Amino acid sequence: MPVPEFSGAGPVGPRLPGEPRHGSSGHGPARTWSGDAAGECVRSLSAGGGTRTAPVEHCCMTRMLEELLSESRTTGWATGQGRLDQVQLDATMLKWTAVPIRRGAPAVATLRPQDPADAAPNSLSARYGKGAQPLHTDGAHLPKPPDIVVLTCETTSTTPTLLWAQATTTPGFVRHGVFLISSGSDSFFTTAYDQGRLRYDPGCMLPCDARAHQTVRFFEEAATSVTGYRWNEPGQVLLIDNRRVLHARASADHEPQREIQRVSFHVNREAS
Ligand SMILES: O=C(O)CCC(=O)C(=O)O
């Protein structure tokens, strides 16, 4: 079955207050957010043959992440153009907390296709290497997995990121099947759906009952109805709601040099 694809290609420049908003929830053109070194938004004005910059009336320091989060409410993900440092600056302003996926590792990770021998134990690369990953949520082994995962690609990649959003109703077996999270001395039992959020990673979750096995088959089957996100333009950013969307990297066997940056967050509950 062909994978429907989209990309954030086609930057259209910064949106100024009052201008129409271009959708970036997956199918429209991507937008660019810009800021000067101090994070203040500027826009170029052409007058009398010259160009000058003028501050935009409303500060948009947190605009990129806020808008991506807001747009992700429809499909569970949203895309645009932006830099990782801008994502981090916006997150700080929004009082989001960066979450390292691996204990002791920095919150920002560069994801590269790895052979199993070079990969961290219990990681997807340890099992799947550079091949296609199974659908998963990030940080499923953590007591409190991240709410939001942001991926950026400074260059381009021919390996898509695959996305699958949960339907409005979650099957009973997903809600009740019991898994053991295998995380060394911090192992614990859980379900793949708890308190309104999905948690699933076949790399670290062992099915313990018939309903959990059914859940594994359900998410394997979901891999046939994913949307592929293509990294066609340098500087694309993809925000994934890790509470309701599973994602995966397609096979990167052909692209061992691929590099994606990832940073994950707990959102500020009061604001989000
Ligand atoms: O590289 C990608 O497109 C996603 C990778 C990923 O989801 C992961 O390594 O957890």
Ligand SMILES: [Fe+2]
């Ligand atoms: Fe992931």
